[in-house]
Amino acid sequence: MKRSVRGFLLILLTASSLTGIQAQGTVQENAQLPPKEWFILDPAKDKVQGVSVEKAYNTILKGKKSETVTVAVIDSGVDIDHEDLQGKIWVNEKEIADNGIDDDNNGYIDDKYGWNFIGGKDGRNVEQDTYELTRIYVTLKEKYGDIDPKKVRKKDKEEYNYWIKVKEDFEKTYDEAHQQYNFYSNLRDNIVRFHVLLKAYLGVEQLSLDDLRGIDSQDSVILTARNIIGMIYQNVGEDADFDNIAKELDGAVEHFGNQVNFAFNTEFDPRAIVGDNYNDPYEKGYGNNNVKGHDPSHGTHVAGIIAANRNNELGIKGIADNVKIMVVRAVPDGDERDKDVANAIIYAVDNGAQIINMSFGKSYSPQKEAVDKAVKYAESKGVLLVHAAGNSSKDIDNGKNFPTKNYAGSKSKAANWLEVGASAWGEGEDFVGNFSNYGKETVDVFAPGVEIYSTTPNNNYESFNGTSMAAPNTAGVAALLMSYYPELTAFQIKDIITKSSRKFEHLKVTRPGKEDLVDFRDLSISGGLINAYEALKMAESMVMDKKN
Template identity: 50%
Template sequence: MQKSKLFIALLGISILPFSGFTQEKKDAAPANWFNLDYKTDGVMGISTEKAYGLLKGRKATPVIVAVIDGGVDVHHEDLKDVLWINKKEEQKTGKDKDGNGYIDDKYGWNFIGNANGENVNYDNLEVTRQIVKYEPKYSAVLPSTNLTEAERREFVAYQGMVSDYTSKLDEAQFGDQNYSRLKANIDKLIASIGKAPKDISKSDLDAYKADNDQQKMALRIAKKEVEGGSFSKFYDDIKDAADYFGAQVKYHLNKEFNPRSIVGDKYEDVSERYYGNPDVKGPDAEHGTHVAGIIGAKRNNNIGINGVADHVQIMAVRVVPNGDERDKDVANGIRYAVDNGAKVINMSFGKGYSNTKKIVDDAVKYAQEKDVLLIHAAGNDGKDIDITPNYPNKYFTDSLNAVTGEASNWITVGATAWKLDGDLLAGFSNYGYKSVDVFAPGVAIYSTMPENQYKEQQGTSMAAPVVAGLAAMLRSYYPQLTAQEVKEIILKSVTKVDQKVKIKKDGNSKKVYLDEISTSGGIVNAYEAVVQANKYIGKKK
């Protein structure tokens, strides 16, 4: 799950799942900033608009980009013209007309639903599922218990999971209690003022008389957050936080909750591939719709936003619930995308544990054999993922978790902001000298949302599709380039900055250069990537 876990300081609670409370209200990012150029526009975008100047007159062919995510609103006004459509399945007939094993898959496929149209919305975190799996075996183990070497490794891993789970549950219960209370008091405030949240002003707050200490605290927080901003956005953030922590307690960390029966697959059979339904939107398509817009929202149509790629077809593959995705679904999502023509796959999700990593590794190898480039978000925990892994990842491992190889068709993306200063690296972004390949804009990214809406969000989930869009641009204008060559071009053409950025390491803040926390040492640059692509093509002739 790659809902952005952004750090805030409100009521002593950290890890708000969405945007808000984090950006200076009087210092908003310029519109379309992720596509802009530093020299021309003064922001650390990827120079997309400048790149199209170099591409003028060059022919392009559409490239299919699979968005493996939580769902995409395929009827969005700024996406409906850039969708992949399975021509043989355009008409809903209840039959598998193209023989690919999936019935009525017009826009893609949903692996977390059933044939009756029911869908999984919430699911556990992977750590919860792992504890449920190992608890019966290891909860009563003592230091004197006789265990095999393999069991001892499992037991040590289980102990780490219990510690992680307990910490997460404590935080979730604390957040749920405080945010639900804050929201209740804000709701009372709204009812008393008698206006819709979008119409409430600072003068309304100044005139409001709180009845008790809790309402006084809620009012004080509201006034502080509304300065230079809007009450409506503040209220949306409060609702998001209350929903997030409530879901953590009720679903993500609830060991008694298991929605898999909805899907109706033979879950333990990891080779099973044909299950699910064609509802690629699902019950919550906010995240996937936002990601899809960054990649390829129709450019220059005077509607909404400009995506990065201008010759793209978005294929929607739903595998991510509100909770952690399951390895079986991820592997099947990758294979579906590859088999149906995707040349770039965006994966803006991740988790701290993997139950059956091998089946995902095998799917990644399959994509590699088929010349498909995979773009993955680094994660939003502000950690060094060389030390604390984020799954899936580019490393192939054996049964002892020893690295046996590395995918050549994989790019891991961290997130950056628009200013060239010490805060260039997004505070939430994971990093890693070996594990993170590049950085891309991921703060205050304005993109598409369901029902023809638009919204700013942030996270490495937003940075990855910037890179996926760039990869699609290169593969559409330079179709002779392989996935590995596109990766090499993207990594070689990054913007390197002589500016240290702040990271948290071992509980302390320190300053480092980007080349100390990534393999490329820079931020992707579309203009320079096109320059490099022209050189590659010149060498091939």
């Protein structure tokens, strides 16, 4: 079976290490796609490696009463008007909408549906932002950019060595992004032209792979055209729509263009829009109440996985049937800032969130102390934090992916934290998303994160891929447990989710980012895949034992 045009483009993007916001940019696609809602289906009944949500509703949960659970989604924003999220958005009942007064005295004016920490009081919002790497690079360059290494003071040696590392990382990744931007820009601009050129060169109305293989030319343009069109034919088919492919490539051009023009741009700093004192990581009260933002695609997709209405015969079925989504916007197109992440966590906790989903991450965290304090605060209040492990195909036991459950300057870890990697729908070597981070000592569990179909803005639905999708799958299962077994603590629920995860004896999978095979059990602490049915069974048993 031939691949779709989208499948071919996803291959290109994956090969180019496209990471984006840890979501739709990182992909893996087999020739045959699974059912749209495969992630809630059951392995035995449906022959896909879903988390058995439907089985749970039809058995364990049938006739059971539940309590409403509030899940905060810290993300790019959520389309709160989406048809499949109606009745599923948290509402601050103590706040009167748009009266310009902080009615509930929580420090945030008119926060009816949540809060936006990357907006200004004048209503403007941060859309793009730089990478944290860029911000650190700019700061340290002012101090060490022109200094003679021999004149670095002894007390500054450690920071200077850090500057050298940052400089190398920045220059390397910027160059890679610029190369990718040029590659995809040229490919988009030339792909239709190459197709027309080869048909004219061969004097045919319709090209075939045999025609391409028969080209014997010393002309570099003809050879380049042959190679690119041949690659498309091999992956998409000889009836490929080249105009459509060119349009689809616009996404890659936009992504790498944003990296070059914004994320790695040392002259770009949108923070003035927010109007806060950025040097004070503990400042509160800044931002605005626009929880949608300019592009809430990512956050809306995450929210749908957790909470899309299961009974309205529209779109999709979310995992949890009695849940409210609290929208907290803190993630731009670029890297989130530690100050905003810390405040987002605190806001969610203070306003009643029981679970916080965090489908974002970055490689540097200069204000980690502030984030750690917020995580400890959530831990003290018994709030479960669910975090995406990242999409860099890396072993994060030996790398960095912030925020993290590891507290700085200490060997202690947050006990209320679940770090989640991404799985696919089959049992073979491709069972793990080829983009997913992993770690025997860092990642707690895996969950579906490949070809996940969910809500997107303006009443649309799309399939995204990434650990960003695996995290809300896990948060959704956690919400189910809290909803039907409210006597359980966040710490017990974390324990249940990991211990009840499905194990796969002798399953060898392709190590993400590599070609070697590794035992799936060695990619996470639990060595398993989340399963709602098994988790609910364990919860039921735990509650009954306690009653007896």
